[in-house]
Amino acid sequence: MGLCMTLDVARIRKDFPILDREVRPSVPLVYLDSAATSQKPAQVLDAMRDYYERHNANVHRGIHTLAEEATAIYEGTRAKVATFVNAASPSEVVFTKNSTEALNLLAHVLPFGPGDEVVVTEMEHHSNLVPWQLACQRTGATLKWIGLTDDGRLDLDDLDRVITDRTRVVSFVHQSNLLGTVNPVDVVVAKARSVGAYVVLDASQSVPHMGIDVQALGVDAVAFTGHKMLGPTGIGVLWAPLARLEEWPPFLGGGEMIDEVTMAGSTWAVPPHKYEAGTPPIAEAAGLGAAVDYLTDVGMDAVRAHEHELTAYALEQLQAVEGLRIIGPTTTEMRGGAISFALGTVHPHDVGQLLDERGVAVRVGHHCARPACLRYGVPATTRASVHLYTSTDDIDALVEGLRAVKAFFGA
Amino acid sequence: MGLCMTLDVARIRKDFPILDREVRPSVPLVYLDSAATSQKPAQVLDAMRDYYERHNANVHRGIHTLAEEATAIYEGTRAKVATFVNAASPSEVVFTKNSTEALNLLAHVLPFGPGDEVVVTEMEHHSNLVPWQLACQRTGATLKWIGLTDDGRLDLDDLDRVITDRTRVVSFVHQSNLLGTVNPVDVVVAKARSVGAYVVLDASQSVPHMGIDVQALGVDAVAFTGHKMLGPTGIGVLWAPLARLEEWPPFLGGGEMIDEVTMAGSTWAVPPHKYEAGTPPIAEAAGLGAAVDYLTDVGMDAVRAHEHELTAYALEQLQAVEGLRIIGPTTTEMRGGAISFALGTVHPHDVGQLLDERGVAVRVGHHCARPACLRYGVPATTRASVHLYTSTDDIDALVEGLRAVKAFFGA
């Protein structure tokens, strides 16, 4: 694993049971689909199992021992997540089911109406596009978007044209899951602030790979998702400053999110509970807490440095494959480790299928970012994406596989 | 375990690791809080662990082996749930994060507006009350409710007064989590149908304890939740006939729920995907599938018969405690195994706390059904609730504990 100096990848891989798996007899798994979902270390699985085997109970309002313990675990993860992203208080951390719910919640509670404008970008994941399309239909606001440059960046020349005095919300992705691009948050925030718009950041791909400081980012809300950051499925996070969570109206109604209920009407609990209707993802919180501990122990700087090295290596190796075209930035500058590409005329489905026969798991398709695919004139791409457990061996297996695919199709 | 003839409870208990736990040294757990959440058999935990250790991947759209396997597991549970509740097709089963989300979804997509009326009952869980309160505020419709009789039943004399030609939706609970009451679905459905209203059933407490047949019930939508039916947290179910799911508009927007997306607008996937935006609860589906298998193996008739016997025993033993007053039906007729009560003048908090010192876990409070508590003039109750792993020993421990509580407070 020659190049990986910053992280003891071999040791880290031991924590991830699935990485020992053979996809078929004698065909070991080479997992390069971490942008879709990350694998989980045994520590996360142990925390969930321990929760269910020793502490399982519904949280809050219970005064028996299990209920107290379950509540402590659940609220403990809230505090861990708050520290992880440098929130001012655990009360600013709302648990949702995934990023998508967090973004839909925002699209429901942020205030805008007819004549107002909502701005997104052309590289959004559908989860940060469709909720705003629906919200604009519902409210009579207009959706606008910032375009992209040929090399996979936001077209910042568009900013002044698109963001105007009518803009109420600017919602954009921190790191693109399709292109790998990391967007200049400060530039967009400065422009949005100058017109008094709320700023929402989709950090689904940045929190897991580089960590974030929500206070330094200077935005009004951030969404991310547990399953991409070594945590379980079924849990996501909405962060927003307490004052915002207090000011915005509720979204889902039900148990936990209320203060006083009568048949005639109800009042709301204080944040974060106001936004957590119903039984929350308790075991999932146990798992996410362990995931945050794991990432913190390794250190997000080390994770970032490792992925940076890997990305540099992958970009170099991939571009050496004849006929391979990268969709997105071709250097590591302001870029993460999700790399989309086209392989000559071979269709991504065929690339993905033949790679799978060699155990190499990549994603093919539009990666829930169809507008960006259209922008670059491809109906679909092949995407390889890394995480802290990815080694240069994995990249080598990919590149070798791609050469075999080309040979197979005579391309 | 003298009385439990219908089920081999001792054998079943071996499957639930947490039931071996001691709350404190030499104080074994007596879990009587299953209406809040059920415990999980090892089979469910194994299924989830196996998912994470061998098959974890994001579902749909992936063509690598793990993605195909994860998709097969996820869709496999959909088919199992469909069979379990006798849905006409797996496509009628939508996975949500819990019952609460399913009910909120319905409150957002069902069509009603100013002048229209929505009817609930005074025994609803907040999760089937607050979403309709919010929806009425949003749309200008009016919320009405069916009252309760002194013995804890729906006041059916109210039906004709409350459900009128203006009623668009009637949403009510199948089995009350506070009172234990099982409502006469056929009577309410007949009345609602006669005025052309949609009928929504909150089956959160009935699916886990008696099973349901969604087609026989004749309603338009049913909500239930995984964690109360031996499954994990983080997954719930909305069932509705395919024609309804096709006709209603989408709720949350994002990945998975779309057909074609452009910046200017999108079209929706067919049900159930239309209502499943974002990464779904995949590992949770693996667990829920195992839970459904477990319940099916035991047989819902046996579960129901066992709980019926237990409830009869508990009602008898509890009523023998001097000064104990049951809030809800005092016989087993049309009643499940959640039993709320007041113990003389001892406050429920004190009852619960002292029971906990003996290892007996019950819930105290308003159980997210505050209006019904108000109706019966109690700010809170103590509630004991059972599941298939509950034994008469557990009931005996409760009753003994209650006598000790009385002695302690000289009540």
Place this chain on the structure above:
Amino acid sequence: MSADSMYQEIILDHYRNPHHKGLREPYDAQVHHLNPTCGDEITLRVALDGDTVADVSYDSEGCSISQASASVLTDLVIGRSVTEAGKAYDAFVELMQSKGQLEPDEDVLEDAVAFAGVSKYPARVKCALLAWMAWRDAVVQASADMEGSTS
């Protein structure tokens, strides 16, 4: 009951025979506080005499912890200066947030030290604090009124 029990004899005594219970005249401010989770409620009156807490009277419903805590509160603050009583308030709140990690100061808290064990039970801390929060609220209102009338 186990040694860990929150039900100290002192607490049970105050619960069975609450001190200063019942609403009395005269008073400068009256507040009503509710813990919606469990339905505990208290109506509490404060009478100030210059800088002194002349009387605290109350009517309440709830669990033994909330009842005993109201009784202990009145013992601690009636007849004290607002400043001194405020110190007892601060000490009690700190104790309740201590998760069982604090050795309470009996000179400041008197019978209220018996609540140290309660702080280990997050769900019950609210019960113990109900009367204290109401008292704080009432004092703030009464003081504001006095300032209003003297200025």
Place this chain on the structure above:
Amino acid sequence: MSADSMYQEIILDHYRNPHHKGLREPYDAQVHHLNPTCGDEITLRVALDGDTVADVSYDSEGCSISQASASVLTDLVIGRSVTEAGKAYDAFVELMQSKGQLEPDEDVLEDAVAFAGVSKYPARVKCALLAWMAWRDAVVQASADMEGSTS
């Protein structure tokens, strides 16, 4: 490539040298089908001559499976009666839904039997079916038009 591979030599031959590709005149109906997940598309024309499928022409973009399947389709249906072609359609759809559990009938499906392996890959079944769905759609339209003009 592994023995399990869906990439049978027959499929690759059709992919490299697709039969009947390109749009031709005359035609009775033209349809456009899209698989939005992967972007595969096909424009397909059907010409009927009474009860006979006189011609099927198409223009398409997509993976080897969707391309080969279009080519195989044209071989199977051109020159056949609509009823006979419909049988091939039914057999192909059934094969694709079989999850690898069906032994295909070579008399009915000819080269299309090579797709048996594809049915084990749910994500690729849509690719294999794209041209067939388009063909079915076009035939229904063309027949309806004919009925419309004769009635």
